Amino acid sequence: MSDVELIPVVATETPFFLPLFSCTVPAGFPSPASDHLEDELFDLNRLLLRHPDATYLVRVAGESMAGAEIHAGDLLAVDKQMEADHNHIVVAVVEGECTVKQLVCKGGTWWLMPANPAFKPYEIRDTDEVSIWGVVTHMLHELVPGKLAALLRTRD
Amino acid sequence: MFGLVDANNFYVSCERVFQPRYEKRPVVVLSNNDGNVVSRSAEVKALGIQMGAPYFEVKELLKANNAAVFSSNYALYGSMSARVMYCIAQRVPAIEIYSIDEAFLDLHGLEQHLTPYLGRLDNLAHTIRTDVKRRTGIPTCVGVAPTKTLAKLANRLAKKLPDLDGVLYLDSAERQAWALRQVAVGDVWGIGRQYAAKLMAAGIDSAADLARVSDAWARKHLGGVVGARLVQELHGRPCSGLHPSEDGTLSRQSISCSRTFGRPLTGYTDVLAAVTTFLSRAAEKLRAQGDIAYVLTVYISKNRFAPHVLPPYSRSATLTLPGGPTADTTVLLSYASSLLGRLWEPGTAYHKAGVVLDGLEPPGTGQQLSLFSSPPAATQPDNEREEKTSQASRPGLMASLDALNQRFGRGTVRLATALPAPAEPAVPGGSNRPAWEGKAQWRSPAFTTRLEDLLLVN
Numbered sequence: 001m002s003d004v005e006l007i008p009v010v011a012t013e014t015p016f017f018l019p020l021f022s023c024t025v026p027a028g029f030p031s032p033a034s035d036h037l038e039d040e041l042f043d044l045n046r047l048l049l050r051h052p053d054a055t056y057l058v059r060v061a062g063e064s065m066a067g068a069e070i071h072a073g074d075l076l077a078v079d080k081q082m083e084a085d086h087n088h089i090v091v092a093v094v095e096g097e098c099t100v101k102q103l104v105c106k107g108g109t110w111w112l113m114p115a116n117p118a119f120k121p122y123e124i125r126d127t128d129e130v131s132i133w134g135v136v137t138h139m140l141h142e143l144v145p146g147k148l149a150a151l152l153r154t155r156d
Numbered sequence: 157m158f159g160l161v162d163a164n165n166f167y168v169s170c171e172r173v174f175q176p177r178y179e180k181r182p183v184v185v186l187s188n189n190d191g192n193v194v195s196r197s198a199e200v201k202a203l204g205i206q207m208g209a210p211y212f213e214v215k216e217l218l219k220a221n222n223a224a225v226f227s228s229n230y231a232l233y234g235s236m237s238a239r240v241m242y243c244i245a246q247r248v249p250a251i252e253i254y255s256i257d258e259a260f261l262d263l264h265g266l267e268q269h270l271t272p273y274l275g276r277l278d279n280l281a282h283t284i285r286t287d288v289k290r291r292t293g294i295p296t297c298v299g300v301a302p303t304k305t306l307a308k309l310a311n312r313l314a315k316k317l318p319d320l321d322g323v324l325y326l327d328s329a330e331r332q333a334w335a336l337r338q339v340a341v342g343d344v345w346g347i348g349r350q351y352a353a354k355l356m357a358a359g360i361d362s363a364a365d366l367a368r369v370s371d372a373w374a375r376k377h378l379g380g381v382v383g384a385r386l387v388q389e390l391h392g393r394p395c396s397g398l399h400p401s402e403d404g405t406l407s408r409q410s411i412s413c414s415r416t417f418g419r420p421l422t423g424y425t426d427v428l429a430a431v432t433t434f435l436s437r438a439a440e441k442l443r444a445q446g447d448i449a450y451v452l453t454v455y456i457s458k459n460r461f462a463p464h465v466l467p468p469y470s471r472s473a474t475l476t477l478p479g480g481p482t483a484d485t486t487v488l489l490s491y492a493s494s495l496l497g498r499l500w501e502p503g504t505a506y507h508k509a510g511v512v513l514d515g516l517e518p519p520g521t522g523q524q525l526s527l528f529s530s531p532p533a534a535t536q537p538d539n540e541r542e543e544k545t546s547q548a549s550r551p552g553l554m555a556s557l558d559a560l561n562q563r564f565g566r567g568t569v570r571l572a573t574a575l576p577a578p579a580e581p582a583v584p585g586g587s588n589r590p591a592w593e594g595k596a597q598w599r600s601p602a603f604t605t606r607l608e609d610l611l612l613v614n
Contacts, residue, residue: 053242054291056604061612076613081291091613096177100613133176133293151608 048138054081056134058091058098059151065089065100067115073152074141076100078134091133094122098133157277157300158394159261160307161244161284164295164315166257167195170236171226173293174603174611182223186211189416189594190227199223227596235604239292247284252398260304262398267327278325285322301326304396305389306335308345309363313338332392336364346386351378367391411449413438414510418594420459422505427456428493430592432574435492435511439485440561442513443554448481450515452488454495457508470508471499481517484554488513489571509592 045052060074068089070076076091084090086105091098092112101112101122112122112130124130142148163169167185172178182199186192193200193209203221205214211225218225237256245251250262261284267277281298288296299310306326313335314324326332342352344363354377360366367390374383385395413434421427431454442449455472458465473495482488492511560569575590601609 051291053239056611058611058613060614062614064614075610080293093176096179098176098611098613131176147607154608 049077049079050137051079051081055079055137058100059148060100064114064116064119065102068102069141070100070115070139071141073148074139075148076136076140077138079137080134082135082137084132084135089136091136093131093133095129100136103132157263157267157302158304158307158398159248159263159277159281159284160254160299160304160311161259161261161288161296162299162311162315163240163257164297165195165197166237166294167226167228167233168197169294170233171224171229171600172197173236174232175600178224182218182221183226184214184218184223185226185228186598188228188596189418190597191416194228225598227599229599229602231602231605232600235602236292236294240288240294240296243288243291244284247280247287250398260307260398263300277327278323281323281325282321295322297322299324299326301332302392303389303394305345305386306332306392309335309339309343309390312343329392333364336367336390337362339363341366344386344390346382363390409516410512410514411438411441411516412510412512413441414455414508415592415594416508417506417592419591420462420505420507421591422503423591424496424500424502426591427500427506427509428496429574429590430509431492431496431511432489432571433590433592434509435488436485436571436574438511438513439483439488439554440558442516443483443558445516446518447516448483448519449477449488449513450481450517451476451513452491452495453512453514454492454499455510455512456496456499456506458504459507462505462507465505473498476515481515481519483519484550485557485571486550489573493573 045055049055056078058076058078060070060072060076062072065071070089078091082088084103086103088103089100090103090112091100092103093099094112099112101114104111104113110124112124114121122130140148168183171183171185178197180199181197182203183197184193184200184205185195187194190211192211193205193207193214196205196207199221200218200223203217205217233256240257241251241253241259244259244261248261248263248266252260252262254260263277263280266280277300281300285296285298288294297311297314299307299312299314300323301307301310310324310326314320314322317324324335326335339362340352341347341355341360341362342349344366347355347366355361355366358377360369367387369387371384371387374387375381377383378386388395415430415434417430421430451474453472453474455470457470460467460469475491475495477488477491479487557569561567601611603609603611
């Protein structure tokens, strides 16, 4: 006969912190290969973006949206899945070129409005000529010169 | 039911997502080294330019039609492919990633149970199609049918016939029979060029003709049970299910990596640099699937189309690794360089090299100790230290190497042998590209994977 020893199971009282998943993804797309646990960082893409897998990062060139605090060198998160609506800031394709403007509906007509008096508003007359590439959901502007500022310097 | 989602001229479509100015213009993407046409927009197909056509042959025609020409940009295509696959995978129970731009879908039971699509898998297919287009900008076509072979065939027709609006659902026997009549036998999945010629000679021209052959005939003339299964699949009786996807779960039986060089190479160190790079890549794939390799093959080829080149055009050397199986790049390289040395003919211009790893197994399975290899203690004391550093596998080092390259980009940490020879200093201001690397004159930016390359908007 063998003795059976009872080992008491103690209920844990201390709170249990679950670490967040984070993966380094350049354009907000989750790569299954890079899943790994990290206990300090969390992923801004997952935290802020509505549709990370449908979001693309683009870089601003020029100051046509300066009045909306969007400046050259800023990063924009552009959601291709979202339906564009009145007052959204969008990336639009005008005659084959990408541009960031505010989509505005005024008296039954749609306009692409710059936020800079030096640029002209564009009236959308022909839907063949203009399409909406995506809706800008977030903007990343560097307050302390860093990688984006360095990029801007190398480009020009 | 199975589905097959296939992107329409995927590489061209990826280029157009980020460069909408090419939306209505003819566009081609060229293969590695800018050699052949590998992706054609509809406008280019209409010009009669065939898939795989050598670029120099169609250059003038493309130019005359104001076509845009791109070098292949695999960083972009790979990243867009992952987005497309992710989007599809969210809609269906299981997918098999068949290639960079194709996925099979498992739709079993959905026609009975998925509420909004009761009996209407074509509606599900349309949803997937619009969803992929909206989230990635990539146009696709979807075929739905009772077998993978028929799904592939349905997809082909969905692409070919614009009236179908990108979706073909072969739900009834009548539709299946109709679809079989539309497709030439050579375009059936699994029928290669040689079988196609053989079948046509036997009077079998369409998929419908092929579906009519007897089981015995198929076994005799179409490679045994494989051919018999193919015919069964055409009848709508599934003979194969989904295979595990490429994202890590599908283990390869052998791993190879090869490239045609950008220009012919005569220097041993240049070719060795190429072999090292290919070997590093293959070993990385080997470790990613958790295997070790028993057999290593190295081959080098001359350009058989160049004047005054004598056969043999290609020479290869294979070695069963004397030190036992390994996944260690440095160990593999020591063997690869001796194999290359055996193949090398001085004064010859080589234009391609490759490595193949065979006999892949997870470590510890069926591994047999070699009868003749000397146990470590028996090595001569003089050689012992050297032996250890050159032969011992270092899984920890390899894991760190892979982790660094994954985190900071491929090629961040490389073997020094892979670097361009120091005798050829980098051109000031130019790129420090190794001699073997191909031409890619018209490569677009890596819009989705490099901060420096992000799309610029005004």
